[in-house]
Amino acid sequence: xxxxxxxxxxxxxxxxxxxxxxxxxxxxxxxxxxxxxxxxxxxxxxxxxxxxxxxxxxxxxxxxxxxxxxxxxxxxxxxxxxxxxxxxxxxxxxxxxxxxxxxxxxxxxxxxxxxxxxxxxxxxxxxxxxxxxxxxxxxxxxxxxxxxxxxxxxxxxxxxxxxxxxxxxxxxxxxxxxxxxxxxxxxxxxxxxxxxxxxxxxxxxxxxxxxxxxxxxxxxxxxxxxxxxxxxxxxxxxxxxxxxxxxxxxxxxxxxxxxxxxxxxxxxxxxxxxxxxxxxxxxxxxxxxxxxxxxxxxxxxxxxx
Amino acid sequence: xxxxxxxxxxxxxxxxxxxxxxxxxxxxxxxxxxxxxxxxxxxxxxxxxxxxxxxxxxxxxxxxxxxxxxxxxxxxxxxxxxxxxxxxxxxxxxxxxxxxxxxxxxxxxxxxxxxxxxxxxxxxxxxxxxxxxxxxxxxxxxxxxxxxxxxxxxxxxxxxxxxxxxxxxxxxxxxxxxxxxxxxxxxxxxxxxxxxxxxxxxxxxxxxxxxxxxxxxxxxxxxxxxxxxxxxxxxxxxxxxxxxxxxxxxxxxxxxxxxxxxxxxxxxxxxxxxxxxxxxxxxxxxxxxxxxxxxxxxxxxxxxxxxxxxxxxxxxxxxxxxxxxxxxxxxxxxxxxxxxxxxxxxxxxxxxxxx
Numbered sequence: 001x002x003x004x005x006x007x008x009x010x011x012x013x014x015x016x017x018x019x020x021x022x023x024x025x026x027x028x029x030x031x032x033x034x035x036x037x038x039x040x041x042x043x044x045x046x047x048x049x050x051x052x053x054x055x056x057x058x059x060x061x062x063x064x065x066x067x068x069x070x071x072x073x074x075x076x077x078x079x080x081x082x083x084x085x086x087x088x089x090x091x092x093x094x095x096x097x098x099x100x101x102x103x104x105x106x107x108x109x110x111x112x113x114x115x116x117x118x119x120x121x122x123x124x125x126x127x128x129x130x131x132x133x134x135x136x137x138x139x140x141x142x143x144x145x146x147x148x149x150x151x152x153x154x155x156x157x158x159x160x161x162x163x164x165x166x167x168x169x170x171x172x173x174x175x176x177x178x179x180x181x182x183x184x185x186x187x188x189x190x191x192x193x194x195x196x197x198x199x200x201x202x203x204x205x206x207x208x209x210x211x212x213x214x215x216x217x218x219x220x221x222x223x224x225x226x227x228x229x230x231x232x233x234x235x236x237x238x239x240x241x242x243x244x245x246x247x248x249x250x251x252x253x254x255x256x257x258x259x260x261x262x263x264x265x266x267x268x269x270x271x272x273x274x275x276x277x278x279x280x281x282x283x284x285x286x287x288x289x290x291x292x293x294x295x296x297x298x299x300x301x302x303x304x305x
Numbered sequence: 306x307x308x309x310x311x312x313x314x315x316x317x318x319x320x321x322x323x324x325x326x327x328x329x330x331x332x333x334x335x336x337x338x339x340x341x342x343x344x345x346x347x348x349x350x351x352x353x354x355x356x357x358x359x360x361x362x363x364x365x366x367x368x369x370x371x372x373x374x375x376x377x378x379x380x381x382x383x384x385x386x387x388x389x390x391x392x393x394x395x396x397x398x399x400x401x402x403x404x405x406x407x408x409x410x411x412x413x414x415x416x417x418x419x420x421x422x423x424x425x426x427x428x429x430x431x432x433x434x435x436x437x438x439x440x441x442x443x444x445x446x447x448x449x450x451x452x453x454x455x456x457x458x459x460x461x462x463x464x465x466x467x468x469x470x471x472x473x474x475x476x477x478x479x480x481x482x483x484x485x486x487x488x489x490x491x492x493x494x495x496x497x498x499x500x501x502x503x504x505x506x507x508x509x510x511x512x513x514x515x516x517x518x519x520x521x522x523x524x525x526x527x528x529x530x531x532x533x534x535x536x537x538x539x540x541x542x543x544x545x546x547x548x549x550x551x552x553x554x555x556x557x558x559x560x561x562x563x564x565x566x567x568x569x570x571x572x573x574x575x576x577x578x579x580x581x582x583x584x585x586x587x588x589x590x591x592x593x594x595x596x597x598x599x600x601x602x603x604x605x606x607x608x609x610x611x612x613x614x615x616x617x618x619x620x621x622x623x624x625x626x627x628x629x630x631x632x633x634x635x636x637x638x639x640x641x642x643x644x645x646x647x648x649x650x651x652x653x654x655x656x657x658x659x660x
Contacts, residue, residue: 040457140338141342143335143339144338144339144342144343145342147339147639147640147643147644148343148346148636148639148640149594149595149597149598149635149636149639150598151598151599151601151602152598152601152616152631152632152635152636152639153346153632153636155601155616155617155620155628155632156347156350156628156629156632157350157354159350159620159623159625159628160350160351160354160355160625161354232464232465236465236467236468239467239470240467240469240601240602243467243469243470243602243605244602244605244617244620245621246620256467259467259469259470259473263473266473266474266476266477267476267477267481270474270477273470273473274470274473274474276470277466277467277470277471277473277474280466280467280470281462281465281466281467281470284464284465284466284467285461285462285465287465288461288464288465289461292461
């Protein structure tokens with residue numbers, strides 16, 4: 001009997017995948033179908049892709065230098081054909097500065113995620129797998145950090161460390177790991193007594209190996225969703241620190257700092273502060289939409305929360 | 306943000322008093338630990354991160370003997386654990402040192418700034434709840450409709466917008482162009498010498514003393530920042546309300562109420578919303594705590610003389626005592642509201658005891 005040739009869609013949606021690769025691709029495809037049914041989530045994905053593209057191609061897309069302005073002839077110009085989004089008080093082209101600023105936003109978001117997510121993952125999985133007093137102590141510490149006001153704490157940290165974008169990143173990371181620890185612990189508790197963990201234990205795997213190789217990978221998907229949802233908050237906190245003069249320092253085209261420097265002219269030249277704020281709004285809206293969509297696609301239970 | 310966890314054990318029937326005592330005991334224990342944690346973190350920020358806290362106070366160019374004396378006065382020659390003990394005893398008695406900027410004791414400055422922040426956050430939460438709850442209910446009832454989408458987008462924008470930027474734009478529109486709102490600050494300068502506040506909540510004080518012109522002026526000053534904070538909390542409140550209401554509307558007692566022939570508005574507002582009330586109280590309390598924090602940026606934009614502005618002004622002048630004092634006060638109120646709402650939730654909602 002000859003087999004019917006499958007369409008790609010049928011191959012992906014097959015109930016009986018023949019290989020591990022087919023199963024994985026199939027699951028990813030189902031996730032994508034669920035995700036792409038949500039129009040708002042697609043808009044979010046589009047915004048984030050555009051954001052990444054702009055950050056990568058800022059040098060090509062920019063029409064002027066982000067640092068050197070025309071002090072003599074182009075101060076505080078309104079949006080026009082030469083300067084699409086106007087110029088600031090030092091005669092710099094705002095459009096070009098916004099494009100380069102996307103790199104700094106991306107830098108902050110990625111670094112905070114790289115620092116905070118592994119801390120949360122490690123604390124949560126160790127607490128969940130070890131149990132007992134280790135669990136109690138680690139979770140108490142997590143709760144303490146969870147109960148703190150994040151922005152105010154980040155402010156105090158930056159005040160002690162000194163202003164600067166790296167210190168702002170450290171401060172935000174220190175205040176944003178606790179939710180990840182909670183999620184990782186919850187996921188760990190659901191699998192720690194399952195048969196496959198027992199099997200690995202019987203084979204003599206060390207606790208470290210079990211946590212790293214067999215528990216952490218299972219926590220990743222819910223962690224990624226949560227990190228995506230938090231991205232907007234990270235961007236807003238970083239912009240807030242920049243606005244207060246504690247994040248990125250002046251010549252850098254960071255969006256929060258740009259709003260701060262445009263603040264003096266906001267009553268007459270609204271675009272100097274207005275445009276960077278709009279950029280922040282769009283990007284964090286994109287992350288929120290994307291995060292919502294990912295959560296609905298990966299975890300249908302919480303679809304209506 | 307809440308500290309609810311899922312391990313509440315099921316008590317025996319009739320052990321109500323015991324359960325209450327247990328919840329209160331747990332609350333006290335967690336509160337003590339959390340406040341100790343807050344003090345430990347601020348201690349770490351103020352004393353451990355700076356390489357030499359004495360130099361941080363005095364500046365680089367202070368003569369060596371002054372530095373040595375300051376080090377002794379600050380107790381920096383003591384072991385760290387002893388320093389921490391002294392720090393805690395001082396903090397608990399409300400002694401955060403002197404502000405370098407204002408030369409007053411930090412606690413005195415904070416006492417003056419605190420009511421301003423509370424007034425702003427309270428009005429903000431009020432606006433957020435009064436608008437946010439009905440919006441959330443409406444979105445849940447008309448699920449999937451255009452209204453639902455609209456509420457969702459309003460909420461998402463609220464989650465995504467930099468609040469200080471929105472504040473600046475609001476100033477441009479409502480102060481500069483339309484002239485509806487007043488200049489940043491709490492009162493016009495004319496009233497600042499004729500009006501003596503009692504509680505520090507200017508709206509209440511003015512109404513109490515019958516000075517309606519002052520009341521109107523205070524209102525014109527507070528309405529813009531309070532509406533902004535209100536929008537911020539509305540985003541959260543409406544989203545959570547929608548979720549709670551969807552949960553309730555799917556229950557069987559709603560079907561029973563419909564079968565009895567109750568009017569739809571009675572079912573929604575009288576039955577479903579009432580059952581969602583307890584978690585809603587928690588959500589509103591949490592958003593109140595968040596507004597205290599959100600006020601830091603808003604106060605800076607609107608020159609509102611609260612703790613947020615105090616902290617940011619002190620930050621710009623490297624006035625660590627004032628920054629840490631303000632952080633501890635905001636942190637304490639924030640933690641207190643968080644824990645209290647958690648306790649309230651455990652005590653009020655019988656479902657949390659049936660696991």
